[in-house]
Amino acid sequence: MSLALFWIFAILTLLFAVGVVVFRSPVSSAMSLVMSFVGLAALFVTLDAFFIAVVQVLVYAGAVMVLFLFIIMLLDLRTEERRPVKLAAWAGGGIVLAGFLVAIARVISSLPGATNTKPEILPGLNDVAQVGVALFRNFNLPFQIIGVLLLVATIGVVVLSRRELK
Amino acid sequence: MTNLLIALAPEAFLVITALVVLGIGVSAPKARGAITAATLLGGLVAAAALLLHPVDGNFLHGMVVLNPLARLFKLVLLGLGLVSVVFAAESFPKLHFAEALALLLFSMVGMMLLAGTEDLLMIFLALELTSLPLYILAAFAKESRASAEAGLKYFLIGSVAAAFLLYGLSLIYGVAGSTNLRVIAKLSGDPDPLLIAGIALTLLGFAFKIAVVPFQLWAPDVYEGAPTAAAALIASGSKVAGVFILTKILTLGLGHWTGTAGWGQFAPGWAPVLALMAAASVVLGNVAALVQSNVKRLLAYSAIAHGGYLLIGLCAADAPSLTAVLFYVIIYALTTAGAFGVVVIVEKQRGGSHLEDFEGLGKSSPVLALCLLVFLISLAGIPPLAGFFGKFYLFTSALANGRHLWLVILAVAMNAVSLYYYLIVLKHALVLPAPKETVPTAAPASKFLVVLLALAVLALGLAPNALIGPLSNGQTVKNIIINTLQK
Numbered sequence: 001m002s003l004a005l006f007w008i009f010a011i012l013t014l015l016f017a018v019g020v021v022v023f024r025s026p027v028s029s030a031m032s033l034v035m036s037f038v039g040l041a042a043l044f045v046t047l048d049a050f051f052i053a054v055v056q057v058l059v060y061a062g063a064v065m066v067l068f069l070f071i072i073m074l075l076d077l078r079t080e081e082r083r084p085v086k087l088a089a090w091a092g093g094g095i096v097l098a099g100f101l102v103a104i105a106r107v108i109s110s111l112p113g114a115t116n117t118k119p120e121i122l123p124g125l126n127d128v129a130q131v132g133v134a135l136f137r138n139f140n141l142p143f144q145i146i147g148v149l150l151l152v153a154t155i156g157v158v159v160l161s162r163r164e165l166k
Numbered sequence: 167m168t169n170l171l172i173a174l175a176p177e178a179f180l181v182i183t184a185l186v187v188l189g190i191g192v193s194a195p196k197a198r199g200a201i202t203a204a205t206l207l208g209g210l211v212a213a214a215a216l217l218l219h220p221v222d223g224n225f226l227h228g229m230v231v232l233n234p235l236a237r238l239f240k241l242v243l244l245g246l247g248l249v250s251v252v253f254a255a256e257s258f259p260k261l262h263f264a265e266a267l268a269l270l271l272f273s274m275v276g277m278m279l280l281a282g283t284e285d286l287l288m289i290f291l292a293l294e295l296t297s298l299p300l301y302i303l304a305a306f307a308k309e310s311r312a313s314a315e316a317g318l319k320y321f322l323i324g325s326v327a328a329a330f331l332l333y334g335l336s337l338i339y340g341v342a343g344s345t346n347l348r349v350i351a352k353l354s355g356d357p358d359p360l361l362i363a364g365i366a367l368t369l370l371g372f373a374f375k376i377a378v379v380p381f382q383l384w385a386p387d388v389y390e391g392a393p394t395a396a397a398a399l400i401a402s403g404s405k406v407a408g409v410f411i412l413t414k415i416l417t418l419g420l421g422h423w424t425g426t427a428g429w430g431q432f433a434p435g436w437a438p439v440l441a442l443m444a445a446a447s448v449v450l451g452n453v454a455a456l457v458q459s460n461v462k463r464l465l466a467y468s469a470i471a472h473g474g475y476l477l478i479g480l481c482a483a484d485a486p487s488l489t490a491v492l493f494y495v496i497i498y499a500l501t502t503a504g505a506f507g508v509v510v511i512v513e514k515q516r517g518g519s520h521l522e523d524f525e526g527l528g529k530s531s532p533v534l535a536l537c538l539l540v541f542l543i544s545l546a547g548i549p550p551l552a553g554f555f556g557k558f559y560l561f562t563s564a565l566a567n568g569r570h571l572w573l574v575i576l577a578v579a580m581n582a583v584s585l586y587y588y589l590i591v592l593k594h595a596l597v598l599p600a601p602k603e604t605v606p607t608a609a610p611a612s613k614f615l616v617v618l619l620a621l622a623v624l625a626l627g628l629a630p631n632a633l634i635g636p637l638s639n640g641q642t643v644k645n646i647i648i649n650t651l652q653k
Binding site: 138139141142145146148149151152153155156159160164 | 174181226295
């Protein structure tokens, strides 16, 4: 069951990832990126990493993609024009891609985890609670510094992008 | 817990001050005097907290580490920040003045946190907290094209450098399994290839922070285009914090992989990489400064060259040369902040910072011209000023350990070149007559501060032990130099 789900979501993720590159309209590209992220989130769920799955949907498929769509709308991007296919560019890209895939395959097959599956780390681990405890206990100070950092970024955006009234 | 609160009190006061200043800015945006006064008051409270209630110790597993050296650097960084707050009154646009000062304060908080930590996560966050306000401040003069360009360049190159740094630090974390520098230091043996990549990327990231080759391109444009008070902090405080934390990472965390860059006794490690960066920066900075006609640009190239001198000391990587590096970076920051102060006042009087704008300065405001003389001569490294002592000490300690003769010869030769362009500025300021009558504008606070900085440079030249002592556990300059030469 879990294996079947893995294959379904893995294929969905990859198909939509290809869609991001292939679609001519920026909105279609952005929407297939959303679907790719959702597929990735589902893969995390099959790995029992619920927190990462939720964050993946909330942050990437949610917030980041809304920003993408806003920018596409603000810049009023039109459908990309069809460019003539250059054989040399395709061949070059293909060679780089093939080399990269071979390198990745070799690295993965050399990893000890590739052939023998490791046991579950901690069955029934409440990862959201763990992350919360770590964030607010061990990493409280960095967490607050990030708060100040975000305040600085907000001030910067407001000050620099504000249209001044004369 | 209470000790931790006391340890972080100066930073907390600064953050609160920044919020108060923002509040004043919203309710009374025209009250620039009150805004400056509130900022300075907050800074003084922070300094008092630092001085009157010193705590030492290691809190939160190395995220906050305080010792006399860290506190000294926090104090220096706080002082440099407040210097640029005073300069800001003369050089920032009147609009959004409170926001500018609040951003200066936030940047100071970042620098001070940076001085008091031994944890990679905190180092990265503090570096970002230092840089982000400076990116915004560089672009703060919104009606000026140069300022927008400066801000954008600084931000883009800074982001790329931050990406390098973050990648490098995460690789180091991945190999060591901890973000704590003292745990990282327990790694030994042959370095993992991942660790080598991590160290290289970290060095590249810091090359941006202290403006040395290969990430030096932003410096001239940013120094020239940014409001001068922001440039002063970028050139002084940001550099001090960067050098201090780089020293800490390299010696505390990665001391096993120092290597040597001595002629004919090369051993792999980070020192040879730093040696190459140092040599390239010293040559490029000094040669490119020769043809500059804008004093701020000239100071930028001189900053690249001085970054190179500092790296020479880091290459040697033993106690005396590290003391020399820390001594030199403080002296350099005081001197360059003062030089920028003179530029602030001249810019206000003449409307520009080109060499011609300095003509006749000796006639119209002799005190200012004298201060400029002190700063530039100290940057050039002529006795009896502090800059001479910094260089002398840096080079002797680099010579004694690891025999970095080739680097020192290069640096001394290039230092002779640098004398030429510093003297060109002085010729314009002291010898050439003013083209037209100018009315000197009063900028009493900045002028007072410039004189104060000049006196400090002079005093540290006459009595370097006052600063060397705290930097080297009470050893005097003479002892350290004797120790160095005996090795």
